[in-house]
Amino acid sequence: MSEDEFLCVRCARHYKTCCQRCEIYVTPNDVDRITQHAQRSDFFEYRVPHDPDYADQDDDPAWRDHVFRQDGTRRVLKRQDNGDCTFLGPRGCVLPLETRPLVCRLYPYDYTERGIEAELSEGCPLELLRPGQGLIEALDMNLVDAQRWRSQLYEEIRLEHD
Ligand code: SF4
Ligand code: SF4
Numbered sequence: 001m002s003e004d005e006f007l008c009v010r011c012a013r014h015y016k017t018c019c020q021r022c023e024i025y026v027t028p029n030d031v032d033r034i035t036q037h038a039q040r041s042d043f044f045e046y047r048v049p050h051d052p053d054y055a056d057q058d059d060d061p062a063w064r065d066h067v068f069r070q071d072g073t074r075r076v077l078k079r080q081d082n083g084d085c086t087f088l089g090p091r092g093c094v095l096p097l098e099t100r101p102l103v104c105r106l107y108p109y110d111y112t113e114r115g116i117e118a119e120l121s122e123g124c125p126l127e128l129l130r131p132g133q134g135l136i137e138a139l140d141m142n143l144v145d146a147q148r149w150r151s152q153l154y155e156e157i158r159l160e161h162d
Contacts, residue, residue: 014125023077027101027156028160043078066161067160109146109150111146120136
């Protein structure tokens with residue numbers, strides 16, 4: 001293990017990563033940004049969450065009421081047969097950071113319309129952190145960007161159906 005190796009690289013060597021197992025909701029504006037960048041629009045579909053935890057959003061009424069349609073489906077990125085996101089390349093996500101779905105940019109911050117939660121989401125391999133290293137530091141993320149993206153996410157969610 002090299003000292004400067006990025007946590008996500010180590011994660012990919014040991015486990016299935018978030019890009020290989022998560023269901024990613026995309027806002028209407030995410031779709032526009034990605035379509036413009038990728039020059040294709042066949043990357044999303046409407047699906048009921050496989051993981052029932054995704055459907056349990058009573059603590060976040062804006063998410064519950066705008067993201068989900070009457071039939072319980074929501075707009076998500078398509079995945080390959082093995083579960084990988086179609087934007088996952090050999091060196092990670094092929095989309096530039098400011099084009100990636102807002103949900104991807106925010107992970108592993110946990111949030112609701114009220115703000116960013118104190119606790120991070122589960123799913124990253126904390127056992128692969130170096131001694132004394134925090135997860136946000138290891139991922140080279142910061143709260144300022146996360147707050148901006150969370151606000152943008154809820155503005156865009158509200159562009160969905162009422
Ligand atoms: S964000 Fe977390 S789960 Fe995703 S690849 Fe990086 S370490 Fe793994
Ligand atoms: S869009 Fe990029 S960051 Fe998001 S799940 Fe797909 S590969 Fe991962």
